[in-house]
Amino acid sequence: MKVATCAAPTNIAVIKYWGKDDVALNTPLNSSVSVTLHQDQLRTTTSVAGGRELQTTRLWLNGQEQPINKRVAIVLREMKQWAIRVRGSDSDATQHLHIVSTNSFPTAAGLASSAAGYACLVAALAEFYGLSKADEEYPGQLSAIARQGSGSACRSLDGGFVAWQKGEQPDGRDSSAVQVADELHWPGLCAVVCVVNDAQKDTSSTTGMQTTKATSPLLAYRAKHLVPERMKIMEKAILERDFQAFGALTMQDSNQFHATCLDTTPPIFYLNDVSRQIIRLVHRYNEQAGRVQAAYTFDAGPNAVLFVEEQHVQEVVSLVHHCFPTSHKMTIKSSIAVDRTPSAALLAKMEAKAENGKAFNLPHIPDSVKMMYVSRVGGGTCVLPADEALVDAPSFWLPEEPALRYLATAVAAAAVTSAVLLRK
């Protein structure tokens, strides 16, 4: 029995991907850029185990066995065929696999777990098969395979700031991610993830993208004529650590993505009234500061990710906590010490009358933000040592009853991860 274990981060797009150019290849209508979040807060861990003893390939997510869906099957096939071409057909590459994966965060909370999940899967498979960058048959092969699992997964392989180039080749090989700058480039940049209560089930992003592409004339225009220029501006802002430019464009691009969702028939709404109040709060915060000090972005759900430089994290976290209080103490998982109470001076500035004489009323919507994560920019996928594997020693690998063992182990692993996070 052989086991390989990897961890992967989530990423948050600041130039958004929405709409597939080719559904089968999972290539995008436009390029995108994202920030990789630190794994201290949000992390997926995946172990891949293989051996002659295994009769079928199986998958467990957070302790629950899942059917192998089409996208997982494509990733498994692509990785296996690559391994066989490189290592030969008498290698480990022909074995069946048991794959066990867990997230350090609630899965159904709309925290882009598929990006981290598929990035982690290809990384763990590459480690299992012993495939490295040097083995790539074309540049960006691992990234292109991750992309076929979930588009945004290709951006989770690398740390720092990552651009997913749309690509031009008909086989999609050049539609892969490249690092714009690594995780040490902009150490002061932080992301405050606000998990918003969501009563209603959102349209899945796969379905949503298809409908928007089919019905929104604004999406076609955005993808072809607006995003290329925005990619350049965003990469420049990142390279120059220009928070003003970075933040302004991040907000504009989030809004434009949601505008194309609204231009869809029937329209898709991911932002709810709480999301809108967070947007209003951020614009007001920037207005009183006289500059862009915080920038929101929203993916296919109501959760806000607020980019803030380290020196303003305290203000932003405390404002959100003040305006969206929870009846029980709100869970804030943070790598930075934060006081939950905004200063009287900040509140006074937020509520001061604007030049036009209008007063600003701070929102007050209890129990609408469930929890917050405060994260720095982080690294890409990494290989974990054997003692962090989510599967047990080979002696336990009885093909008849592996599920129970995985379940117990995965739950224990998740508990350990949570405990680590809570201590911080």
Add this chain to the structure above:
Amino acid sequence: MKVATCAAPTNIAVIKYWGKDDVALNTPLNSSVSVTLHQDQLRTTTSVAGGRELQTTRLWLNGQEQPINKRVAIVLREMKQWAIRVRGSDSDATQHLHIVSTNSFPTAAGLASSAAGYACLVAALAEFYGLSKADEEYPGQLSAIARQGSGSACRSLDGGFVAWQKGEQPDGRDSSAVQVADELHWPGLCAVVCVVNDAQKDTSSTTGMQTTKATSPLLAYRAKHLVPERMKIMEKAILERDFQAFGALTMQDSNQFHATCLDTTPPIFYLNDVSRQIIRLVHRYNEQAGRVQAAYTFDAGPNAVLFVEEQHVQEVVSLVHHCFPTSHKMTIKSSIAVDRTPSAALLAKMEAKAENGKAFNLPHIPDSVKMMYVSRVGGGTCVLPADEALVDAPSFWLPEEPALRYLATAVAAAAVTSAVLLRK
């Protein structure tokens, strides 16, 4: 003393106007089309009185004296100069005026009172000065003057279906409205106006348009490249009384207008969670019917206007009443008898599982829709007889104290209008 009194309808755009081409001339970035609503439900009445006794020009709206704002001043100036050119400077055209105006509906409810208001003002001034179509110095002069008061006012002069052509001339003279079809053309078409509770003050449309034009790349594209084609499709759908095409494009265009608001920096939100639930309800209603039977449209606020053909008014009104009930009996002002309770068969169809196995949960948000108006397509501005004037006989026109008289009269007139409406 001479008094002229006119009434004017509101109109609801089905191809939306948003953004000015020339702010001073009040010309639009794109053409638009609207439906004129019947005055039985929503009506503005305006009396213009003039005489040598009057020392200044004054204005009362719903019993409150208002300052003469810039737009009113432009309309007064343009009408007066036109009258002097046609009737001579020794005519009534040189007198000061007292203008009294009332709405048959709550003013602050976002029911586009400015369109009806300015249409009524130019109509009453034309009547006062004795100016008719035959006196126009260029085609559409009255419409072009109304447009300078409030853009959409030019569409309220005519009944039925009205297109406001963007125009090409630098002086804006050809930016005026023309009737596509009159109010008898599509007798079965009805509009259900749902007045939605709105806690937050919206961005005014004047400010909103400026910001969207200045910051949204999607608006520029929409105005130049998408609306011209949509105008043709909409006019064809109206002329052919093709509800499917009319309804589908009405919804698309409303959504695209709100998409450009969201693409604005900072973003503008006019739809709230209740608006979104109404949108969801309408799409579901059409889905179960297998065709477009209802179509929503939203202006610069959360109120929904639902277009429905007469035979489906009962279903739509009862569904809205069922999903958005009021704690007290909801006011429904309707020219069509409606039962407030949806049939069990309709509810069953609405809640039936879709082909994909998903169930639809009807929304239930109490006290979110305040009232409804059910209106047919109606006629344009009209001259009212002397006994419907909002001002008293000449003997009462003492320049020192007219305000009190106007106030009393206007309030009495509003009460009569409401009583008439409630009896229907």
